[in-house]
Amino acid sequence: MEVIGLDIGFGFTKASNGKRSMIFKSVYGEASELQFKEQLLTGADQEEHLEIEIDGTSYFAGELAERQSVERFHTLDQAQFVTDFTKILALVPLSRMVGRQDPVKLVAGLPVSYYRKHKKQIVDILKGQHEVTVVDQNQERTPTVIRISSVRVVPQPFGAVMNMMLNDIGEIRDRRFLDEKIGVIDIGFRTTDFTIADHTRYSERGSRTLEMGISKAFTSIASKLQESSGVTVELYRLFDAVDAGSIKIHGKKYDLTLIREHAFTQLATRIANEANRIWANDWDMDKVLVTGGGGRVLAPHIEKLVKGDIVAQEDNKDTRLANVRGFCKYGKRLWTRGSNPPPGR
Ligand SMILES: Nc1ncnc2c1ncn2[C@@H]1O[C@H](COP(=O)(O)OP(=O)(O)OP(=O)(O)O)[C@@H](O)[C@H]1O
Ligand SMILES: [Mg+2]
Known part of the structure; x- marks a missing residue:
């Protein structure tokens, strides 16, 4: 199994x-059927x-x-x-x-x-x-x-909570989580999910989806590029370019750093406003975890804007994987640990 x-x-x-x-x-x-599939140069990323x-x-x-x-x-x-x-x-x-x-x-x-x-x-x-x-x-x-x-x-954000609270075999990692109230902001490509784990219980009231993620920033970057280059770049082709800060279209290099800064700041502001609004009564939260792949890129912008003690995830971890790691730990807790009930469910 x-x-x-x-x-x-x-x-x-x-x-x-x-x-x-x-x-x-x-x-x-x-x-x-790929007729010719040799890597042109060895050393290039093997996809x-x-x-x-x-x-x-x-x-x-x-x-x-x-x-x-x-x-x-x-x-x-x-x-x-x-x-x-x-x-x-x-x-x-x-x-x-x-x-x-x-x-x-x-x-x-x-x-x-x-x-x-x-x-x-x-x-x-x-x-x-x-x-x-x-x-x-x-x-x-x-x-x-x-x-x-x-x-x-x-x-979804339940995964990030489980990832934080459980170890690899699905046991509570640190008793202190049992007493804490933790907010989670999971910023993805299309959606941002908010949730609260209160003494390990999932709080329906503090949980919400905002239909806004990194793709929102990508859309404004793409539309600027469309204006300057005449080419419509599909959003999923922008990851590397936005990360690098520039893109080459028809041999011409377009700088993206300014527009990226502007788009990310705007997005971070809207997400932070939403967090402050839906959690207005939850001022007793111990900390707020900013996660999801978008959490990594927006963390520097969001930290100053969301009220509370913000914890970004560890630098060396790919934050896109936080939920899925938590799902797996939760599954182990459910199915491979015998009859102990999982937290909060
Ligand atoms: N190494 C990376 N490569 C590509 N994107 C990354 C990387 N690290 C962080 N990101 C950011 O992660 C974002 C995607 O995050 P994530 O995988 O959490 O979204 P998703 O779960 O697919 O979206 P949603 O939750 O809306 O369905 C990208 O928009 C990008 O800004
Ligand atoms: Mg996601």
């Missing part, structure tokens, strides 16, 4: 079994070949789809994301992380505000047997059966 945390985000899909994690862009496309055949159709996922699929799919619409993306984006990492027929117990997340609406749908899509074929870069095909025996869906 394998316990796996799965966080299908609008920006990145993340999966973890506690020992190993996978992360790739939440983009897929139709697979094509993972994520190819899978489901119900007779082959798909590329992640960077491979971005580079090689003629038609690529990426969405920022929640309903469409659940119906058209969940299955493919889930089966890609599962087909690589679990053995044939090995029963999988899965913990997956949904944004706080979509939790009720889509929870059952996610379970229905994922639970059961999935016959798929993994295709490697040499077109070697390995059929496998993914057997998902249990699916537990939780509100």
Whole structure:
């Protein structure tokens, strides 16, 4: 039996079994047979070949789809994301992380505000047997059966809380968490989730989704680029450029640092205002954890604006993985620790 945390985000899909994690862009496309696939220069980043055949159709996922699929799919619409993306984006990492027929117990997340609406749908899509074929870069095909025996869906930022509170085998890491009231701001690509863990209990009142994430800043950067270069750059192609502070379009370099600063400051201000507003009565919070991939990039802007003792996550950790690590720890607590009840549920 394998316990796996799965966080299908609008920006990145993340999966973890506690020992190993996978992360790739939440983009897929139709697979094509690559005629020539030698790396032009050795030493260049070896990208993972994520190819899978489901119900007779082959798909590329992640960077491979971005580079090689003629038609690529990426969405920022929640309903469409659940119906058209969940299955493919889930089966890609599962087909690589679990053995044939090995029963999988899965913990997956949904944004706080979509939790009720889509929870059952996610379970229905994922639970059961999935016959798929993994295709490697040499077109070697390995059929496998993914057997998902249990699916537990939780509100996304609950993962970051569990990651902080539990150790790798799902036990409380530090008794002090039992007495604390902790706010979490999970900034993702499309959504920002707010939640409060009060003495390890999930607080419905302090939990909210703001339909605003890093993609909001990317949209204004893309529209400025459209004005200056005439090219419409898809949002999911901006990660590296925004990080680097410049982009080359048709051989010309465009500086992004000023517009990035402006867009991030504006976004951080709106997120901070929302936090201060929904937590106005929660002045007794011990600390506020800023997490999610967007948490890392916005932390310097947000720290000054949100009221309370802000803790950003450790520098050397990829904050995009905080939720999925927590999902996995929570799964271990649920399913591999015997009969002890999990905290707060
Ligand atoms: N190493 C990195 N590579 C790419 N993006 C990164 C990296 N580190 C942080 N980021 C930021 O992380 C963001 C994505 O964060 P995250 O993976 O938490 O979002 P998501 O969960 O996919 O989105 P959502 O929660 O809205 O569904 C990107 O927009 C980018 O700004
Ligand atoms: Mg997320």
